[in-house]
Amino acid sequence: MKFATLGRAVWAGIIHYWRNIWLSLAATAVMVLTLAMLSLLLIVTVLGQNLLTTIEEKVDITVFMADSATEAAILAVKADVEGRDDVTSVTHIGKEQALAAFRQRHRGNPLIAQALQELRENPLQSALVIRAVRPEAYPRINEALTGPKYEPFIARVTYDDNREVIVRLTAAIQTIRHIGLGITITLAIIAILVTFNTIRLAIYGYHEEIEIMHLVGASPWFIKGPFVIEGMLSGGIAALFTLAFLYPLLRVLSPRLGAFFADGRFDLYAWAVGNVAVVVGLVGGVGVLLGIVSSTIAVQRYLRA
């Protein structure tokens, strides 16, 4: 396309948008709804991922070390476990530390305090608290720890106590992820189809004009150009409106959403600001792309070459 032709298409697209302002605004409004829906899906996905990560982070297994295990042996086991790809962190809690924590936890219970006093030595074992990258990794970690290599040093692994919870949680998280992805894709397709049909209906009003243009010798792209520009304009304006609402809304809702979904550890607004290129690119890109694709397909229908 020559520069002059492109310039003509841009100008004609803008004029067309302006002269049919009510129809254009209606199409833009539907696109705002679509983009708002897609933004909402993005937010829900981000929050959902955080919620699942928060839940995953709460799952761990504790390895109680045998009393006979030396500090060096415990640290060697710790180093071994830390070296695994599927382990995020290993925290060593020594006997004294465990006792202090125990006392702190039961400081209002005189019976336990008295019992501890009567015992001559620290009854608690030193332990390693292991967090895996994904809950699915715990069975493998448990298998490795309960093998003959570590048998002399390890008294007990809590995996068996939590096995059912871990297995169920893992399955639930996977199901939620799949369903979430399915719902997101379905809603996104519905939103896109609604927009596509709105633009198609808007262009249907011009099908006679399109046919006339074709009859007087306009090439398909000469005809499509202004409609495509108009679609881009609708998408771009819709994206601007959506973003203008989205950020202030996130700023207001972020503390509440963060508290509910991620124990207050996730600031959605900060995430949206930090990922502004992704959010603007996604909303703007989807808006403009939707406008281009919908108008191109809609016009093509009336071009009988």
Added chain:
Amino acid sequence: MIIFQDVRKEYPKGTVALDDINLQIQTGEFVSIVGQSGAGKSTLLRLLFAEEAPSSGSVIIDGWDVTTIRPWQIPHLRRQIGVVFQDFKLLEGRTAFENVAFAMEVVGEEKREIRRVIPQLLKLVNLTDQEDQYPWQLSGGEQQRVALARALAFKPQILLADEPTGNLDALHAWDIVHLLLKINKLGATVLLASHDEAIVNAVKRRVVTLDRGRIIRDQKTGTYSL
């Protein structure tokens, strides 16, 4: 030059619109195609600007063989032929000036040239004061004159007029016919499809008569008679 050779046009349900059409039209001729409604006049013209393809035979217009034309070549063919329709086919959302300008933009004319030529074209069709009017603000005769100006924007060597006076009163109809004659006098070949007896008889040029898709008469200086 326009050549129809053994042309037949048949629609899928078996309706024959044109049959055994053999016709030659020389450059600069003014030819009236006459016949009753459904005789095949419009179909004959539609074959010329590739709106339809013949079922058999060949149609050659200004060096283009419409029978073998590729889809991407059709816009190029149409930019060399001016077409005027009974229902004007103007772009409703554009002013008279913009409707004519569109035809010039299609061929990639510069804006300056468009601004220079359109007033001349609108003057030729007596619409100088109405260039900013939208089609719905113009009478039928004025709309047809805009359509004529648009058809002339290509500087075509061939002008096809499909019942251009069909929706007009007698006075406006004569305006259009006079313009067609003027355009013909300037050198363009004009094909006028019409069932208006008075107009065809007054023009006193070549008359090709169609009846049920066949040419039944071809007179050098003919009259309307069925």
